[in-house]
Every structure is written in C-alpha cells, then in structure tokens.
Amino acid sequence: xxxVLPSVPSMPSRLSWSCVRLSCRACxxxxxxxxxxxxxxxxxxAAAEPYIYLIERFSSNQVTIHFNTDxxxxxxxxxxxxxxxxxxxxxxxxxxxxxxxWSNLWVAPRLPFPxxxxxxxxxxNRMRLYRLKVTP
Amino acid sequence: xxxxxxxxxVVVWLTAGLPAAACDLCAIYSADNAREQRKAGLVLTASESxxxxxxxxxxxxKISGSDLDFNDSSITHIVPGYNFSRxxxxxxxxxxxxxxxxxxxxxxxxxxxxxxxxxxSSELGLGDVSLIARWTVFELAKMEYGFGVxxxxxxxxxxxDTDRIADExxxxxxxxxxxxxxxxxxxxxxxxxxxxxxxxxxGSGSYDGIFGLTARxxxxxxxxxxxxxxxxRTEGESGFTYGDExxxxxxxxxxxxxxxxxxxxLQGIVSYDSMARDELDGRLSNRTGLTAWYLGPxxxxxxxxRFSAVGGIDLPLRITANGLQNVPDYRxxxxxxxxx
Numbered sequence: 162x163x164x165v166l167p168s169v170p171s172m173p174s175r176l177s178w179s180c181v182r183l184s185c186r187a188c189x190x191x192x193x194x195x196x197x198x199x200x201x202x203x204x205x206x207a208a209a210e211p212y213i214y215l216i217e218r219f220s221s222n223q224v225t226i227h228f229n230t231d232x233x234x235x236x237x238x239x240x241x242x243x244x245x246x247x248x249x250x251x252x253x254x255x256x257x258x259x260x261x262x263w264s265n266l267w268v269a270p271r272l273p274f275p276x277x278x279x280x281x282x283x284x285x286n287r288m289r290l291y292r293l294k295v296t297p
Numbered sequence: 298x299x300x301x302x303x304x305x306x307v308v309v310w311l312t313a314g315l316p317a318a319a320c321d322l323c324a325i326y327s328a329d330n331a332r333e334q335r336k337a338g339l340v341l342t343a344s345e346s347x348x349x350x351x352x353x354x355x356x357x358x359k360i361s362g363s364d365l366d367f368n369d370s371s372i373t374h375i376v377p378g379y380n381f382s383r384x385x386x387x388x389x390x391x392x393x394x395x396x397x398x399x400x401x402x403x404x405x406x407x408x409x410x411x412x413x414x415x416x417x418s419s420e421l422g423l424g425d426v427s428l429i430a431r432w433t434v435f436e437l438a439k440m441e442y443g444f445g446v447x448x449x450x451x452x453x454x455x456x457x458d459t460d461r462i463a464d465e466x467x468x469x470x471x472x473x474x475x476x477x478x479x480x481x482x483x484x485x486x487x488x489x490x491x492x493x494x495x496x497x498x499x500g501s502g503s504y505d506g507i508f509g510l511t512a513r514x515x516x517x518x519x520x521x522x523x524x525x526x527x528x529x530r531t532e533g534e535s536g537f538t539y540g541d542e543x544x545x546x547x548x549x550x551x552x553x554x555x556x557x558x559x560x561x562x563l564q565g566i567v568s569y570d571s572m573a574r575d576e577l578d579g580r581l582s583n584r585t586g587l588t589a590w591y592l593g594p595x596x597x598x599x600x601x602x603r604f605s606a607v608g609g610i611d612l613p614l615r616i617t618a619n620g621l622q623n624v625p626d627y628r629x630x631x632x633x634x635x636x637x
Contacts, residue, residue: 217477220407225475270401270413273362274355274621276489278403279475280410 211236211293219281226280226291235271236278237294239263242286263292336383336636342376344632350623353491357617360491368398368492368623372424384433392424394457394499400492405471422499424457429507442516449509449526457500459534465494466535469577483620484577485584491623493585495537495575503533518555520562523547532576540573540586550595562597568611574619584620589613591628603636 215227230236241263246253252260267280282289350368353360372395378388399417406412429451436445465485472487485493506529513522528542550564567590574586595609608631616624 215477219475267410270403270489272489273353273360273365277486278411279405279472281407281475282410 211295213238213291213293216291218284222284223281224284226282227277228280228293229277230269230272230275231295232274233271235296236269237265237296238267238269238280239292239294240266240282241290241292242288259290263294266291337380339637340378340380340386340388340634341637342374342378342388342632342634344374344376345630346370346372346374347629349626350492350496351626352616352624353621354616354618354624355491355621356619366398366400366490366492366623368396368400368496371395371397384436386431388429388431390427390429392426392457392499394420394422394424396420396497398492398497400490400497402468403487403489405468405475405487407471407474420461420497420499422458424499425453425501425505426456427451427453427507429509442514444514445512447509447511449507449511451507453501453503453505453507453528455500455502455504455533457498459498459500459502461494461498462500462502462534462537466537466577468494483583484580485575485582485620488584488621491621493622495539496623498534501530501533501537501539502535503531503538505530505539518552519549520551520564521547521549522564536578538576540575542573543569543571545569550597558601560597560599564595564597564609565592566595566609566611567592582620584622586619587616587622587624588618589616589624593628605634607632 209231211228213226213228215225217225219225226238228236228238241259241261243259243261246257246259254260266282267278269276269278348370350370351365353362353365373393375391375393376388377391378386380386397419399415401413401415404412404414429449432448434446434448437443438445465488468487469484473482476482507526508529509524509526511522511524514520524544524546526542526544528544530539530541532538546566546568548564548566550562552560552562554561569588569590571588572586574581574583576582590613591611592614593609593611595607597605597607599605609629611625611628611630613625613627618624
C-alpha cells in the first residue's frame with residue numbers, strides 16, 4: 162500500500178543535463194514525460210491511498226486499528242473473517258487477495274480536514290483481515 | 298462646579314472603551330463606572346456580549362462547507378458594584394452563559410466501537426463569578442481637559458458548571474489509553490470539531506487572577522482611552538487549564554451631542570485578544586490558542602447623572618488560530634449602567 166515515489170528533486174537537473182545532448186524533439190518528449198510523471202506523483206500525493214499503519218493487541222481480548230484520513234473523503238474500516246481462496250469459498254483476485262463480501266466495522270465521518278482514528282475490535286476469531294475503503 | 302462643568306463631569310469618562318464585553322472587567326467598566334464623577338454608592342451594570350463562532354479555521358485555513366459546527370455565544374453579566382470613594386470601589390460579576398451550538402464528535406470507549414455523535418443543543422448556566430477591585434491611581438479633571446488611570450485586580454471563582462470539561466478530559470484519557478505507550482499526542486487530538494467541550498463550559502473549575510489597567514484622556518469634545526487586561530489561569534476541572542489571556546483595546550472618540558440632560562458620543566476602537574494554548578496535565582494543546590485583531594465603532598449615551606449605555610460591534614481584521622477551531626465572525630456588545 163505504500164507509495165514508492167521517484168526522487169523528484171533530482172529530475173530537473175538530470176533533464177537539463179540530457180537536453181544538452183538531445184535534439185529538440187527528443188528534449189520535448191523528455192519534458193512532456195517528466196511533466197506527466199510529476200502530475201501523477203502530485204495526484205497520488207493529493208489523495209493518498211488508505212493505509213492502516215498499525216494493528217496491535219489491546220487489553221486481553223481486543224485489538225486496536227490505527228489509520229489516518231484525508232480531507233473530504235469517507236473511510237470505511239472493513240473486515241473479513243476468512244482468507245482462504247477456494248473455488249467454492251471466498252472469491253479472490255489473481256494475486257490471491259480475498260475479494261468476497263467485506264463487512265463494515267466502522268465508518269469515519271467525511272471531514273473537511275485530515276484526521277486520524279483508533280478503532281477497537283474484539284478478538285473473537287482466530288484471524289480477521291482488515292482493509293480501508295475510501296470514497297471518492 | 299458650575300452647571301456646565303457638571304455636564305462635562307458626566308460626559309468626561311462616559312466610556313472606558315472596553316469592547317470585549319464577554320470579559321469580566323469589560324462588563325464592569327464598559328460604561329460610565331470609571332467616569333470622573335464617581336460618587337460613593339451602589340452601581341448596577343448589565344452587559345451583554347454576543348459572539349457567533351461560525352468561521353472554522355484549520356491551521357489558519359478557512360474551512361468551507363454547508364453544515365459546519367457552530368457556537369453562538371451569549372454572555373450576560375449582572376454586575377452590582379459599590380464605590381467606597383472616588384478612588385476605590387469593588388464589583389461582583391455574575392455571568393449568565395448561553396450557548397446555542399452544533400458540534401460533532403467521535404466518542405471513544407475502551408469496550409466498544411467509537412460512536413460519531415452530532416449534538417445540536419443549547420447550554421445555559423451561571424458562569425464563574427468574579428470579584429474585582431478598582432483603584433484610581435491618578436485623576437486630573439479640568440473644564441477643557443482631563444486624564445485618569447485606574448488599576449484593576451480581582452479573582453475569578455470556580456462557580457460555573459464544569460461537566461463538559463470533565464467529559465472532554467475523560468475522552469482524552471480514553472483515547473490516549475488506546476495509543477501505544479509513549480506515543481506523542483495532542484491532549485485534544487481526538488476532537489473532530491472546532492467547537493470543543495471546554496468552549497461550551499460555563500465554568501472553568503479554577504481560581505484565576507484578573508489584572509487590568511485603564512487610561513483615558515479628554516480634550517474638549519475629543520477623548521481617547523485604552524485598556525489592558527491580563528487573565529492568569531490556574532489548573533481547574535480534571536487537570537485542565539485554560540491558557541492565559543491578554544486583551545488590549547482603545548481608540549479615539551468624539552462627543553457628538555452635548556445636552557444638559559443627555560450626551561452622545563462615537564468612538565472607534567481597535568482590539569487585540571491573545572489566548573495562550575490550553576493545557577491538560579501540564580501538556581499544551583496545539584488545537585487551542587488564538588490571536589485576533591478587531592476594529593469597530595462604539596456609541597455611548599448618558600441620560601441625566603444616573604443612567605448610561607454603551608453599544609458597539611467588533612469586526613475581525615485578522616485571526617490566527619492553532620489547529621481546528623471555530624473563531625468569531627464578529628462581536629456585538631452592549632452595557633447599561635444605573636447609579637443609585
């Protein structure tokens with residue numbers, strides 16, 4: 162879930178160095194490519210992917226789930242009690258990630274500013290998968 | 298003193314120019330309590346301050362939205378006072394606090410999922426009572442000019458209800474119990490509203506010091522006054538401490554009407570208000586603390602030698618606030634004074 166971003170500050174210097182040696186057309190293509198990359202990076206930074214940054218045991222029979230939220234987005238903390246991908250069981254994606262019917266555990270209110278939450282859940286099962294769903 | 302001199306004596310110290318009528322000192326000295334012709338005897342002041350907190354700031358950026366939290370705050374002070382002499386008097390400030398508000402919060406629990414709750418309601422109650430003494434350290438009054446300085450000092454007592462602060466602190470402690478030990482965290486970091494519980498609380502639970510200085514000058518129909526206040530806060534309910542507060546205001550004015558039985562004046566006032574960050578158990582909250590500049594007109598009226606009134610509005614010039622806070626759209630204040 163973590164984004165690995167290119168080292169943006171190094172790009173302009175690399176670009177200007179290579180433009181010296183390329184034709185104008187090639188240089189234009191390079192500039193356009195870098196602009197597209199920067200736009201993509203900016204869009205990813207502006208709307209970061211939902212990210213559960215910590216799950217830990219709490220008291221004798223609970224866990225806490227920690228996550229941050231962006232402004233103006235609704236976050237749903239969801240869970241799934243089975244991770245087995247079987248033909249007759251939980252459907253999975255090609256990368257073996259369960260895609261079955263996830264249940265909402267808690268929905269964070271849509272706020273006009275970023276925030277963070279800590280949600281508690283009981284350890285009733287041997288295992289439970291959690292994910293964050295964000296809209297829009 | 299001549300008859301004309303008597304009129305001037307009434308109007309000379311008509312207004313002390315104290316625009317922030319929500320404060321204890323302002324309520325007491327906002328009208329003509331500090332005027333030159335102060336005689337021994339009872340004085341009764343009623344003052345009102347209305348402040349709509351409907352502008353929401355997040356790290357100084359204005360938040361836009363159609364259904365934001367708000368707090369329309371009204372504080373009415375009833376202030377009986379007694380002047381022992383021209384130079385010394387005391388006043389008792391009895392604030393009645395009314396808040397009409399909407400706030401959304403996430404209520405955390407150690408045993409169940411958090412609950413998102415929106416509370417749209419009102420809060421009415423007696424606030425913290427204050428007892429303030431005035432000492433006129435310098436006074437000069439001539440027909441054409443005058444000058445005076447007052448020193449004010451007092452104590453604010455923990456008479457107001459503090460249930461909301463206790464609830465806010467309880468929520469803080471529950472939330473912090475859910476965090477890994479040693480996690481740095483703002484004491485009010487669990488809040489998702491710019492209207493905090495302590496903003497709505499009528500009382501603080503603390504004994505606070507109140508200190509002030511007022512100065513005024515007049516030349517013919519023109520006058521100028523200024524005042525400075527400092528509120529020294531101590532620890533109150535559940536370990537919560539409001540930040541110390543500094544207020545300063547003042548400006549020039551002119552008497553528009555001078556009649557034997559009534560006077561009318563107009564004044565322009567610049568106000569500065571700085572609230573330090575609140576503390577919980579000695580830890581500062583970066584979701585509190587505010588600095589604001591206001592500018593606005595104030596009108597003063599006297600009728601006879603017993604009645605006076607002041608009213609004005611403060612429009613914000615600049616407000617900076619830490620974290621997420623609702624700040625004033627404007628401030629309206631008015632005072633009525635009757636001398637027995």
